[in-house]
Amino acid sequence: MNRSPLKWAGSKYGVMDKLLHFLPSGNRLIEPFVGSGTVFMNTNYKSYLLCDINPDLIMFFNMVKNGLDELINISGELFLHSNNSTSFYEIRAAFNKGNYSDVKKSAMFLYLNRHCFNGLCRYSELSGFNVPYGRYKQPYFPDKELRLFSEKANDTGAVFLCCDFDECIEMGTAGDVIYADPPYIPLSESSSFTKYHSGEFGTDEHLRLAAALIIAQDAGCKIVASNSKAAIKTGIYGQFDSGLITAQRSISRAAGVSTTAEEAIFTSK
Structure with a gap:
């Protein structure tokens, strides 16, 4: 299996063979x-x-596709000289000001992703990217992963767009496959819904997503969606077939410490 150049909460790498x-x-x-x-x-x-x-x-992915060499040069320098808390918070503050070229800001995004705590991508509406420093001894620079990603994006003519999920789904036509992996419905009532960029993704958003997927299915698209197993009980995605897969979940930064959890998969009937 190929890894992304980004660390990511909820990455499908561990379940890709099942998916x-x-x-x-x-x-x-x-x-x-x-x-x-x-x-x-x-x-x-x-x-x-x-x-x-x-x-x-999306800016980062477009830069990996269209400006890889410059992106690697700039981000490589950040990885080489800035693995300390002072530099991290300076770069984070500069990143949030936004007064940089796309390639410079994309390099900063990669740096923050690989140096912040657990590779989280979290934003505040007031302060912007706000994940703290991760204190890793030597963060991995994903040169190989960047090159493979860029090669595939160019070979397939991949299109990367910044838009809301319903706008994206509306672009589907008969014969397309739509894979939706939204923030998951929590397993307990005491849990809060997962943040989606800087906003909440709650019941209303899941209902809106399910409705959009049903319309796309009726238009001839093939639907696959992931969620927590709690989503089956809600009935929100009840117009699709459902099944369960087992996913590995990390519970510690210590090597080899993990657990398993069941995830729901919804597919066109």
């Missing part, structure tokens, strides 16, 4: 929540439409 069994053939893969791009990197569709509401993420 592939649910992804049907089709003309094009559409992802309204592209996240780290792991599904893109491990599938073989002729073309891709990859969307997310996070403009920094």
Whole structure:
């Protein structure tokens, strides 16, 4: 399996072998929540439409596709000289001001992703990217992963767009495969819904997503969606077939400390 150049909470790398069994053939893969791009990197569709509401993420992917050499040069310097808390918070503050070229800001995004705590991507409406320093001894610079991602993006003519999920889904046409991996419904009532960029992704958003997927299915698209197993009980995605897969979940930064959890997979009937 190929890894994304980004660390990402909820990455599908650990379940990709299982997920592939649910992804049907089709003309094009559409992802309204592209996240780290792991599904893109491990599938073989002729073309891709990859969307997310996070403009920094989409800018980064477009720069990997169209400006790789400069991106590697700039981000490589940051990795080489800035693995300390002072530099991290200076770069984070500068990143949030936004007065940089796309390639410079994309290099900063990669640096923050690989140096922040657990590779989280979290924003505040007031302060911007706000994940703290991760204190890693030597963060990995993903040179190989960047080059593989860029090569595949160019070979397939992948399109990366910043837009809301329903706008992305509306672009689907008959024969396309839509894979939706939204923030998961929490397993307990005491849990809060997962943040989606700087906003909440709650029941209303899940209902809106399910409605958009049903419309796309009726238009001839093939639907696959991931969620927590709690989503089955809600009935929100009840118009799709459902199944469970087992996913590895890290519970500690210590090597080898993990647990398993069941995830729901919804597919077209």
